Amino acid sequence: MxxxxxxxxxxxxxxxxxxxxxxxxxxxxxxxxxxxxxxxxxxxxxxxxxxxxxxxxxxxxxxxxxxxxxNIRGRHYEEDSKGDARVTAGAGELWDDLVAETVSQGLWGMENLSAIPGTVGAVPVQNVGAYGVEVRDLIDWVEVLDTKENTLHIFSVADCEFGYRESIFKRPEGQQYIVTRVAFRLSTYPIPKLSYRDLAAYFENTDTGRLTPKEVSDAVRTIRNRKLPDVTEVGTAGSFFKNPVVPEQVYKELTRWFEYLPAHPHGEGMYKLSAAYLLEQFGWKGRRGEHVGCWDTQPLCLVHYGDGSTSELIAFANTIIEDVKERTTIILEPEVRCIDVELRSV
Ligand SMILES: Cc1cc2nc3c(=O)[nH]c(=O)nc-3n(C[C@H](O)[C@H](O)[C@H](O)COP(=O)(O)OP(=O)(O)OC[C@H]3O[C@@H](n4cnc5c(N)ncnc54)[C@H](O)[C@@H]3O)c2cc1C
Structure with a gap:
């Protein structure tokens, strides 16, 4: 080292x-x-x-x-008699390489989470999700190093306390754990999840009963390429803010102004609203500061065009937070981990 x-x-x-x-x-x-x-x-x-x-x-x-x-590597596959497969990967493996490998082997589970940058060890941290799937649906166990005791432990899904872009690893009580390996449960039987709007539209005229996981993965990649910036060309960390989760009453109130506001029930009378939709309504889509801005096709995605600074990006993000709060009373929270950086919402 x-x-x-x-x-x-x-x-x-x-x-x-x-x-x-x-x-x-x-x-x-x-x-x-x-x-x-x-x-x-x-x-x-x-x-x-x-x-x-x-x-x-x-x-x-x-x-x-x-x-x-x-940068801890290693991938290991096992299959059981029921047709389920378990893949275990070192925390430093690239997530999207693992996705590509599993779907090319005909294994179902990870296809909707294609093209997400980053490592395997980070996916439990914010319970990575996309296109109607969260990684908690696939995780079997997570191996962690307890940095206080210097001991290895296996965390079950319940131990990880997953929520929407949340887990114990994001909270103060989870800071002592470092993810070293993750095991995932995948299936050899077809279980396509195509209800997410863009995916449903993509496969509208397709016999979905015959799809392979690779075809679904390719579709996700095509849709993402249309919407999201290329990280090799602009600086970004994907969605900067989480979608807000609000009580039903707040959601109903907002639909008086925004009839088509996309929302999903989030349990216990709460609704998860589309932050991207709200930002688009408020004119943020494609809006630029000097070196930073909201991406042209996905306003939730803040981008850095080069030669900027974190303070400029934070000032821009704070203006968005203020604007949304003024118009809706909702306080947007960051999805991105901001280290030693003050945002208005935190
Ligand atoms: C273009 C783009 C699109 C994206 N799309 C999505 C998306 O669709 N869905 C989604 O959920 N996310 C998305 N993201 C966010 C990001 O890709 C994921 O959160 C990813 O899992 C981060 O992986 P990383 O290795 O880069 O983590 P890092 O950014 O390096 O770290 C993120 C956090 O995890 C912690 N961490 C990392 N590794 C470990 C470990 N081994 N043990 C303990 N803690 C650890 C870090 O301390 C940090 O707090 C996107 C990002 C970009 C740039």
Missing amino acids: RVLTNVSLQELTTFRLGGVARFFCSVTSLEELRDALAYARTRGLPFFILGKGSNVLFSDDGFDGLVIRI
């Missing part, structure tokens, strides 16, 4: 923003991870666990501690 100093966080994150990490290392095994933690502990440094940096925003002042990139 080699520790580097003053490494640019712009190079380590898809937003391409932030100052420098005072110390940085990449770990390829559990032993190296333990060494890295010992390095931080003996020097009294805070540490930050990083995957591919596709869901984080660091401040312009950088991170005054050790950034540890998880």
Whole structure:
């Protein structure tokens, strides 16, 4: 394990923003991870666990501690007699490589979560979701290193306390756990989930009974390519804000002004509203600041066009939060992990 100093966080994150990490290392095994933690502990440094940096925003002042990139690899497949398959992958595996491999083997489960950047270890952190599927539906167990006790544990789905873009790993009580491996349950039997509007439209004239997981995955990739920016061309971390979850009364009130506001029941009389729809109604789609803006085809996706700063992006995001609050009373919350950065909603 080699520790580097003053490494640019712009190079380590898809937003391409932030100052420098005072110390940085990449770990390829559990032993190296333990060494890295010992390095931080003996020097009294805070540490930050990083995957591919596709869901984080660091401040312009950088991170005054050790950034540890998880690069623990390894994939293992098992099949049971009922036709279910279990795939176990190291936290540093690329999520989309795993998706591509499973769908090309004819395994059902991950296809709707195609083309999401980042690592396997990060998917439980915010219970990654897209096109009507959340990763909690697929997870069998999560292996974690408890950094306080220096012990390995297996977390069940219940232990992970998953919610909408939420898990124990995002909360203060979960900060001591680092994900080292994840096991997923997949199926050899067809279980296409095509109810999400864009997917249903894509397959409108198709005999969906004969689809393969690869075909569904390809459809998701095509739809995403139309909507989302290419991370190799612009800086972004995908959806910057979560979709707001509000009581039914608030939702009903809003439909007086926005008749077609998309909403999904979210349990216990709550509704999850489309933040993208609201931002589009309020004129944010495609709106630009100097170096940052809302993406032309998906306003929830904040982008950095280059030469900008985290403070500029945060000022832009705060203007959006204020605008939505003024018009709807809803306070948007960030989906992206903002490190040492103050947003109005938090
Ligand atoms: C273009 C684009 C589209 C996206 N689309 C979606 C989408 O459809 N759905 C969705 O849910 N997300 C989406 N995202 C967000 C992002 O891709 C996911 O959240 C992804 O899982 C982040 O992976 P990462 O390895 O880059 O994590 P990072 O950004 O490096 O880290 C994210 C958080 O997870 C923590 N973390 C990372 N690895 C570990 C680990 N091994 N153990 C413990 N904590 C860890 C970090 O400390 C940090 O808090 C999108 C992002 C982009 C740029």
